[in-house]
Amino acid sequence: MVWTQQDSRKLECQLTVDADAKSTDPPLIERGSSIKAYTTSRATYPRLRVFYRRHQHADNLPTSPAPVPLLVFIHGLGGSVAMFNPLLTSLTPIASCLAVDLPGCGVSEFEPRDWDAYSTDALVELLETVIEDHRDAASGQGVVLIGHSMGSSLAALLANPRKPTTALHEHVLGLVGICPTAGQFTPERVRMLRAAFYIPEFIFNLWRAWDRRGGLESPSVHRFVGAGADSESKRLQYMYNYQSKSPVWRRMAWGALPMWSNGVPSNGLAALDVWAGLDLPVFLVGGTDDQVVPSEEVDEIVSVLAEKKSESSLETNGVTKSSEDSTPANGAAGLPCLPQHPKKVVVSTKLPSPAGHGLLYAPPTVPILAGLISDFLSTHVTGRLSLGWQLQYLCRDGKWDVKNLEKWRNVAPVSGPIGGVFRAIKTLREVDEEHCPRVFVQKWGGIIKDVIDISHDNPVYNPRGLEEGGMHYHKYGTLSKVPPNETEISGFVDLVDKIRADQKEQAKAKGWDDGYAIGVHCHYGFNRTGFLIACYLVERCGFTAKEAIEAFAKARPNGIRHEHFRDRLYVRYSGVKSDSEA
Incomplete structure (x- = not known):
């Protein structure tokens, strides 16, 4: 031959997958x-x-x-x-x-x-x-x-x-x-x-x-x-x-x-x-x-x-x-x-x-x-x-902390189960007595096995605190105030697919109880968090846009707060395209 x-x-x-460096x-x-x-x-x-x-x-x-x-x-x-x-x-x-x-x-x-x-x-x-x-x-x-x-x-x-x-x-x-x-x-x-x-x-x-x-x-x-x-x-x-x-x-x-x-x-x-x-x-x-x-x-x-x-x-x-x-x-x-x-x-x-x-x-x-x-x-x-050390130094003067501490304190730390896959959470805070990595792992380590941080900025906590407690941390940054774009949605879905596949293997090998989940947070855990979770529920779990939005709101009262985030979900999954997109 x-x-x-x-x-x-x-x-x-036949084998080319993601071969272009710019597109990947x-x-x-x-x-x-x-x-x-x-x-x-x-x-x-x-x-x-x-x-x-x-x-x-x-x-x-x-x-x-x-x-x-x-x-x-x-x-x-x-x-x-x-x-x-x-x-x-x-x-x-x-x-x-x-x-x-x-x-x-x-x-x-x-x-x-x-x-x-x-x-x-x-x-x-x-x-x-x-x-x-x-x-x-x-x-x-x-x-x-x-x-x-x-x-x-x-x-x-x-x-x-x-x-x-x-x-x-x-x-x-x-x-x-x-x-x-x-x-x-x-x-x-x-x-x-x-x-x-x-x-x-x-x-x-x-x-x-x-x-x-x-x-x-x-x-x-x-x-x-x-x-x-x-x-x-x-x-x-x-x-x-x-x-x-x-x-x-x-x-x-x-x-x-x-x-x-x-x-x-x-x-x-x-x-x-x-x-x-x-x-x-x-x-x-x-x-x-x-x-x-x-x-x-x-x-x-x-x-x-x-x-x-x-x-x-x-x-x-x-x-x-x-x-x-x-x-x-x-x-x-x-x-x-x-x-x-x-x-x-x-x-x-x-x-x-x-x-x-x-x-x-x-x-x-x-x-x-x-x-x-x-x-x-x-x-x-x-x-x-x-x-x-940096977290401790900056938190002394409030230079590295959550945006609005009082508002953050009034938000529930963790949502109920969402679609059998997720838990929405608010960002952890290194110097907090309750919602810091050390305490979070102790309270939720039996349920939340992975955390996806979709905030754009560096977290106000040390992710190693999660890793050392056996909880895997994944950074997937997105911009605040705007709905994630097509590339960000696709990347998030792929990431969750990989995490779920790994969790399935880990559950079998380690005998995990049912109900384990993936925690997702932006800052407060509502708009971007809800949007991306909803996208996954539609694309992988058979939900309609309406059902996904409602499921998130039921588990996380007040749900996706920004109307333009909800509108974007309905448009994305409606199947309707404008003339310029046709």
Whole structure:
């Protein structure tokens, strides 16, 4: 049998699902993104997607000696900003966050085409330029670099003063490497890999199509997330693989290979000598089942980073943590210190099976990874990156609290059952004695197993309080005062479908009693909450619009209060379209 380009196109047409990066952009990423042009000493990149979300309360947090650090996310070879969506959802509440689709990746345009513009050194200079464009340099703001795979290597090069373009390395306060690469290439291996790049691109595309045979059960998907991964992890990996452009991948991979001169490598990915030069807090995370970058590379990097052999590590629930307590000391009046150069500490973690190369977006590992990164930031960089501390600090003066405290207190915390699926709730409040995560889990943990937060802003509570109590938190932001649009409705329905499927498996495995539910809240839990719940009841549970609105009002007295929300539901499900929509 001869495999042709036509065969590969047929195969891709059969399996293409959500293949366009722009159409699959998560709402958080889409809202925080802009298209920008950047020029470096090497090239001009005309249309790069840059995600930047300033901390919602940056102006109300201490700015002396500097603002809260900027978190910078760097994707790897064939990756995109969208892969960081789950982590960004967890970390945007604690700091301003920045991420960029490297040229030709994700939503960024594949320009220029010159191979030199995709070399590792060129990408490092580009990242340096983008970061300096967003860092509050005038106030002395520091940055924490968070990279995945090759992105970890780019982060190490940015943090190392070996070949700086700017003074950025002086302001890097910490580094998180997810599935980091040790960059160990022998001259023979480099020659072999370079020879492979002379294979014509159409042959490479045929191989990629062949590698994707089987769709979600293809070798391509299994290699990144494992054959035993959940269906959502497999779907995401197939989508990301399909969105990766071959000519971009080839250019970046070529540029990542070092040049050898007199037996000495230069350029290319960060090798162990670059990692060894880091003098700052470093957190390395590997996946036990990673088939792309074996977790043993974490050990190689740790071995050159460790300053003292006595700095041992200890194993706790399959997670390795540094045994040295280097928590930045608190300053006066309980204000955590923000050191300009935090003390070097190396923390390494290997997430247990089935964690693979896609652990940053795989649903089973994301909550663990997000929690570990949060702990590292607040413990080893600055306590000002603790969401709990920020909530306490801001609530002292009412700067981070519910909009109308008296009105909020007069709203019932939790509704009755809605359609056998939901409970509408008002937003939790971290400093409340009754409706805070700790008490909420104690009271409702046997019934409400998942909470969907559809508020647009960061919550006024720490979601980790729910997660630690066994209740899963999902952020799905929507704008207030306006009915959710078509994309938001579709995304909400899909999210609830996935949660229900997971709950069904959990109920069977853990013997849950009937009546378990999904909690949904905006601020008070009426308009947007009622609208989206009603949409789900119509689209999945056989309700009419009228029945869904009435069911919500019965369980949540006063129901959907804004008339234009109710009108939109009736119009949406009436089947009537205006001439302009026909």
